Structure formats: C-alpha cells, structure tokens
Amino acid sequence: MITDYFKTDEFLTGEQKLIRDSVRAWVNKNVLPIIDEANQKHQSPTELIKQMGELGALGSFIPEKYGGSGFDQITYGLIMQELERGDSSIRSTASVQTSLVMYPIYEFGNEAQRNTYLPKLASGEFVGAFGLTEPNHGSDPGSMETKFTDEGDYFLLNGAKMWITNAPICDLAVVWAKDEENKVRALIVEKDFEGFSRPETVKKWSLRASVTGELVFDKVKVPKENLLPNIVGLKGPMMCLNSARYGIAWGVLGAGFDCFNTALQYSQERKQFNKPLASFQLTQKKLSEMLTELTAAQLMALRVGQLKNENKATPAQISMVKRNNVHTALKVARESRQILGAMGISGDFPIMRHMMNLESVITYEGTHDIHLLITGYDITGIPAFK
Ligand code: TGC
Ligand code: FAD
Numbered sequence: 170m171i172t173d174y175f176k177t178d179e180f181l182t183g184e185q186k187l188i189r190d191s192v193r194a195w196v197n198k199n200v201l202p203i204i205d206e207a208n209q210k211h212q213s214p215t216e217l218i219k220q221m222g223e224l225g226a227l228g229s230f231i232p233e234k235y236g237g238s239g240f241d242q243i244t245y246g247l248i249m250q251e252l253e254r255g256d257s258s259i260r261s262t263a264s265v266q267t268s269l270v271m272y273p274i275y276e277f278g279n280e281a282q283r284n285t286y287l288p289k290l291a292s293g294e295f296v297g298a299f300g301l302t303e304p305n306h307g308s309d310p311g312s313m314e315t316k317f318t319d320e321g322d323y324f325l326l327n328g329a330k331m332w333i334t335n336a337p338i339c340d341l342a343v344v345w346a347k348d349e350e351n352k353v354r355a356l357i358v359e360k361d362f363e364g365f366s367r368p369e370t371v372k373k374w375s376l377r378a379s380v381t382g383e384l385v386f387d388k389v390k391v392p393k394e395n396l397l398p399n400i401v402g403l404k405g406p407m408m409c410l411n412s413a414r415y416g417i418a419w420g421v422l423g424a425g426f427d428c429f430n431t432a433l434q435y436s437q438e439r440k441q442f443n444k445p446l447a448s449f450q451l452t453q454k455k456l457s458e459m460l461t462e463l464t465a466a467q468l469m470a471l472r473v474g475q476l477k478n479e480n481k482a483t484p485a486q487i488s489m490v491k492r493n494n495v496h497t498a499l500k501v502a503r504e505s506r507q508i509l510g511a512m513g514i515s516g517d518f519p520i521m522r523h524m525m526n527l528e529s530v531i532t533y534e535g536t537h538d539i540h541l542l543i544t545g546y547d548i549t550g551i552p553a554f555k
Contacts, residue, residue, distance in 0.1 A: 170430045174464045177471050185244050188225070192251040195224055200255030205516045207378040208256070211371075214378060215296075215338060218262060222293030226252065226263050228271045235275060236288030243474040246419030254423030257526035258379030264420065265334045266290055268412035270297030273343050273355055276408070277400035282357065286341065298339035300330035300358075300384045301406050307332075308539050309554070311403050315346040315386065317356065324396065326356060326389040332533070336382030337369040343397075344384065345406050355397040355405055364389040375529040411484050414491040414534045415477060419470045421530060422463065424523040425498035429459045431518055432505035439510075446508065455508060459501045466494040485547035492540035499527040 178186065199217060207214050221227050229245045231237025240248075245267070253260035271290050274282055289295040306312045315328025326346060336342070341359045348354050358365055364387040369380060397405075433456055436447035446452050469490045476482035502524035506513035514521050531537050539554075546552045 171433070171460065172426050172430070173467075174460055175468060177467055180471060180475075181243065181247075185241075185247060188240065188244050189247040189251055192224060192226060192248050193254070195220070196251055196255040196259075200252075200259055204256045204259075204378060205519070205522065208258075208522050209377075209516055211373070211377045213258065213338070213380045215380075217259065218296060219293035221252075221259075221263055222291060227266045227293055228287065228291040229267060231267070231271050231275050231287060231291065235283050236291030237271065237275075238291075242415070242477040243471070245416060246470055246474050249416040249420035250423040252423065253420035254427045256378055256522065257420065257424060257530055258376050260416075260420040260423070261334050261376065261379050262296075264413050264416045265299055266293075266297050268416055269299035269409050270341075270343050272412050273397060273400070273405065273409050274357070277355060277397040277405060279398055281394070282397065286357065289340075295340040296335050296338050298333050298335045298342040298384065299406075299409065300333055300336075300342050300344040302330060302332050304329060304331045308536060310345070310406060311353070313345065313347060313353070315344070316348075317346050317354075317391065318349055320390075323393060324356065324391045326358065326386045326391050328386050330384040332370065333367075333382055333384050334533075335380055336367045336384050337380050339367065342384055343409075344386070352401050353403050353405060355400060356391050357395040357397070358384070358386070358389065358391060359395075362389050362391065375525045377525075407484070410534055411482075411487050415473060415482070415487050417530060417534055418466075418473065418487070418490040418494040421494050421498035421527065422467055422470060424527060425459075425463050425466070425494075425501045428498075428502045428505035428520045428523050429456070429463060431520055432456065432459070432508040435509050435512070435518075452508060455504045459504055462497045463501060466490075466497045469493060483547075485543055488535065488540040488543040488547075491534065492537055492544075495527060495531045496537060499524065499531055502527055 225238035226248050228237035229240045229248050233239040249260050252263055274286050290297055301310050303313050317324040317326040344356050344358050366385045367382050369382045436452050437445055439446050473482050473490045506520045542553050
C-alpha cells in the first residue's frame, strides 16, 4: 500500500502519527466491515457517532476545557483523512460537528453557550447541524430569506434550510438567519422547539450512509440566549466554512488513496492476455498519474495545515486546496474504477462508493466553480460572482 510517496510523515510529530494511526485502526475495525451495506441500504450508522466522540474525532481542535481534544490543525486534517478513507459520510458527520457546529459556538458564543453545548457535542451525546443553504440560495448564501424578528421575550424564526447534513437526527442546529436590519446572525435551534421540523431528503445516490434533510422553521420561538452574540454578517458562516473546507482537503486524500491502492492491488493480481493488468503501459500511465496528483494534493494539504497552525492560511488558499484535492480524488476514483473493469462497480470494492460520495463533496462547502472564482477574485481583485 502506498500512502506517502514523498515521505510527508517526516513532517509529522509522534503524537500526530499516533492519533492518525489510532483513527485508522478504528476505521478498519468499525467502519470498513459495515459501510458497504449501510450505503447499499441508504442507512446511516449513527451508532458510530458516540464512538467518534470517545476517539477524540469530534471537536478535535476545540480546547479540552470544553470537552474537545485540543489538537492542532494538522491532526484535525489527519483525522478527517482517516475517516474519509472509511467513507465520506463518516467524515461529513465529524466535520459538520467540529467545524460547523462546535467551532461557531466556541468562536462566536458566550461562556454559558460553550459550557451548555460543547461537551455534549464533543462526546457525541448531541448531534449538531449547520443551516446555511436554502431552497433558493446555495452558492449565494448572502441572499438568504430565513429571518427572525425580536418579539420582546424571544425571537420568532421563519424560513427553511435545505440539503442539511444530519438535519433529521440533530439535537440542535446552528442556523444562519437575517435579523430585522437584514444582518446575518446565528441562532442555536434545539430539536424540541415548537414549529421546528426536519424532514429527510431521500433517494440520494451519493453519501447514502449520511442522513441529509431540511430544517423548517414555522414561527419558531427561539430564546434570546440562543443568539450567538459575537458575530454579525456573512463572514460568520464563511469563517466556519474555512475550517470545514480545510478538513475536506485532507479528508478526500483518504478516499483518493483508498481508490488508488485498491486499483494498484487489483492490477497486480488480475491477469488478461496472460499478463497482470499492471504490466500494460496504459495501466501504468493511469497509476503513475494518479499517484503524482495525490502526492501533490497531500503536499498542498500539509502546507495549508502548517499555515493554519500559524493562523496564516487565507480563505483563498483554503478554497484552492479544497477544489484541487476534491477534483484530484474524484479523478482518481474514476480512473481506478476503469482499472477494475466490471468489478469497479461492485460493492465488494470501495471505489464506486467513494466516487459517488465525492460527487457531493465537489458540490458542498462551495462548488468546484465557486472556488475557482474565489481564486480568480484573489488574484485579480475583481469578484466575478455577480
Ligand atoms: P462577499 O461580499 O464576497 O463576502 C461577504 C462577507 O463575507 C466575508 N467573506 C469571508 N470571510 C471569511 N472567510 C471567507 N472565506 C469569506 N468569504 C467572504 C467577506 O469579507 C465579507 O465580509 P464583510 O465584513 O466585508 O461583510 O460575499 P458574496 O455574497 O459575494 O458571496 C461570495 C461567497 C464567497 C460567499 C460565495 O462565493 C461562496 O463561498 N459560496 C459558497 C457557499 C457555500 O460554500 N456553502 C456551503 C454551505 S455548508 C455545506 O455545504 C456543508 S456540507 C457539510 C458536510 O456534510 O461535510
Ligand atoms: P447552485 O448554487 O444552484 O449552483 C448550481 C450550479 O451553478 C453549480 O455548478 C455552481 O457552481 C453554478 N454557479 C452558481 N453561481 C455561479 C456563479 N456566480 N458563477 C458561475 N457558476 C455559478 N449546506 C448547508 O448549509 N449545510 C449542510 O450541512 C449541507 N450539507 C450538504 C450535504 C449534501 C449531501 C449536499 C449535496 C449539499 C449540502 N449542503 C449543505 C448544500 C451545499 O453547500 C450546496 O449544495 C452548495 O453550496 C451549492 O448550492 P446549490 O446546490 O444550491 O447549487
């Protein structure tokens, strides 16, 4: 198995490698044996969430004082990589919980909010969701229609969010909505609040082991203490996305290397014309190009991780690495599938499952083209979104 052609391990600390290896062992034991069936049946293995909490995979960079693990950003990336080697849906749960729910409560919340929610989210006792996308506004979240008004004793929330990971099973959602001055704010909405419903989105051909749904707010009374006090404006959700996009850039390396290694092994064992597939030049071209691109993606993730540890990674750098690495992993999945021939579509191998999952990953957290425009904006100074 090849996972580190340029010896990037030499840049990792002993602790980082230890944590990565323990998550890898957990994935081998608990995810790989059940994940194909979960995808085939479109069922989410929610029993794994508490185990991820015990593993330190939820809130890995949140301080220990609030139940997190206090790890650095490269460790967070390595955890995402190992989880997504198992399945993107497992990584999705951990990245939403960590970067999109715990991070905003930690970064923008007050002490009471941190103490109330973070330890339970870190242990997996609570599942969180992040509501930004709406039926009419995906790439353009600034045009969101979900709104709340100040009713004296409480806020009244109306609107709907769509395509929300873990919505149907969430205990609470961090919901981005506009106030009466049209400013984007964040509210913590708990599952039992009257008027709050979370229908499941069914018939997905991607991320089938992850539950996706809507968040519907029909005159929901939200206690005033559930407003995150320390953030106003669209930069709030975008800061959360910086963290989650960074994690995805590492995560997809796990899926990509798993596809590559499956194809490499198969090509060495399977014979046609009395020779292993690996002996044909066209197969070697595919394998060599895949490893080259995965290695480049791995180096980019590591470098952005180093910058992030120093608080120097820019949103545009994170966009570039998210876009590049997801695209690389998806190309590798498609090429790997070809190498397996008909076997490439079988659930006996992980490739088709990774490939279908990556078709969501290339869209969520900012589409492939939106990230290209973010790079374009950064290098020209001209926003081409509108
Ligand atoms: P624009 O006018 O450029 O910016 C508005 C304000 O936001 C600030 N900002 C950022 N701040 C920090 N980090 C970033 N990455 C930021 N991007 C923008 C900006 O400085 C400005 O601040 P201020 O103080 O001047 O007001 O915004 P725009 O309306 O033109 O839109 C551009 C943008 C960047 C928002 C858009 O291009 C974009 O990124 N769209 C993609 C939306 C998206 O990624 N949605 C993801 C939803 S969550 C999800 O998919 C979870 S999947 C979970 C899983 O299962 O893993
Ligand atoms: P649209 O914005 O309608 O875009 C459609 C196409 O038009 C894309 O190709 C896009 O690149 C292109 N396009 C749009 N604007 C431009 C432009 N200015 N220039 C050029 N091309 C453009 N959201 C959440 O808030 N929370 C979640 O937990 C969450 N989980 C998700 C889970 C899954 C499985 C999926 C599939 C999505 C999830 N999302 C979530 C939503 C996701 O973030 C959005 O799907 C994504 O941001 C794109 O929005 P859209 O689907 O509305 O596409």
